[in-house]
Amino acid sequence: MKKADVVEFYARLAADNPHPETELAAGNPFQLVVAVALSAQSTDVGVNKATRLLFEDVKTPEQMVALGVEALKTHIKTIGLFNTKAKNVIALSQKLIDDHGGVVPNDRAALEQLPGVGRKTANVVLNVAFGAETFAVDTHIFRVGNRTGLARGRTPLAVELKLDTATPQPFRLHAHHWLILHGRYVCKARTPECWRCSVADLCAFKPKTPAPKVRADPRPAQE
Numbered sequence: 001m002k003k004a005d006v007v008e009f010y011a012r013l014a015a016d017n018p019h020p021e022t023e024l025a026a027g028n029p030f031q032l033v034v035a036v037a038l039s040a041q042s043t044d045v046g047v048n049k050a051t052r053l054l055f056e057d058v059k060t061p062e063q064m065v066a067l068g069v070e071a072l073k074t075h076i077k078t079i080g081l082f083n084t085k086a087k088n089v090i091a092l093s094q095k096l097i098d099d100h101g102g103v104v105p106n107d108r109a110a111l112e113q114l115p116g117v118g119r120k121t122a123n124v125v126l127n128v129a130f131g132a133e134t135f136a137v138d139t140h141i142f143r144v145g146n147r148t149g150l151a152r153g154r155t156p157l158a159v160e161l162k163l164d165t166a167t168p169q170p171f172r173l174h175a176h177h178w179l180i181l182h183g184r185y186v187c188k189a190r191t192p193e194c195w196r197c198s199v200a201d202l203c204a205f206k207p208k209t210p211a212p213k214v215r216a217d218p219r220p221a222q223e
Contacts, residue, residue: 001149001166005202009150010171012198013178020177022128024048029104029129030096031055033114034064034089036121042079050076061093061102088116106130120156123176133172135163140183141176147187149204150179 123136195211
C-alpha cells in the first residue's frame with residue numbers, strides 16, 4: 001500500500017472512531033494483564049463475563065495469590081483452557097510480587113517473563129496501560145494487514161514489524177485498536193463486509209464482497 005493510501009486508510013478509520021478503546025474490562029494494569037492473558041483463544045465478551053465478579057474483589061497480585069488456583073477456576077471455568085490459564089494467572093501474580101513489588105512493569109522483556117504472557121499480550125499492556133506505540137498482532141490484525149495490503153507477512157511478528165514501519169503519526173497510538181475493531185466487525189474472516197467498509201477502495205482484497213440481497217416481502221401489498 002502506498003504511503004498516501006496508508007495515511008488515508010488510517011484517517012478514515014479514525015474518523016469513524018476517534019477514540020478507540022480496548023473491549024476488555026479492567027480497572028488497573030494488573031487486571032489488564034490478567035484479562036489479556038485470559039483472552040487467548042477466547043472472546044473479549046466471554047472474558048468480561050468471567051472477570052466481572054472476580055475483579056470486584058481481586059485488584060492486586062497479592063489478592064489473586066490469596067484467592068488461589070481452585071477458586072480462580074470457578075470464576076473463569078467458562079473460558080477456554082481455563083485450567084492452564086488459572087495456573088498461569090496465579091504464577092504471574094506471584095512473579096509480579098517477587099520480582100516487581102506487585103507492580104506491573106512498563107517493559108516488554110519483563111512482561112514476557114510472566115507466565116502466560118507472550119509478545120501480543122505484552123504489546124497490549126504497553127499500549128493500553130502505558131500509552132506505548134505498540135502493535136499487538138492477533139488473528140484479526142494479522143488478517144487485516146495481509147488482506148488489505150497494509151502490512152503483509154507470514155507471521156504475526158512480521159506483520160507487527162511492517163505495521164511499525166508503515167504506520168505514521170498521528171495514528172500510531174491507536175492503530176492497534178482501529179485494526180482489531182475493523183477486523184472484528186467489518187473485515188471478518190469468512191465474509192468481509194466490503195459493502196460497508198470505509199476503506200474498501202484502498203484495500204487490495206479482490207473480489208469485494210457485495211451487499212446481501214434484500215429479500216422481497218412475500219406478503220401481498222395492502223390495498
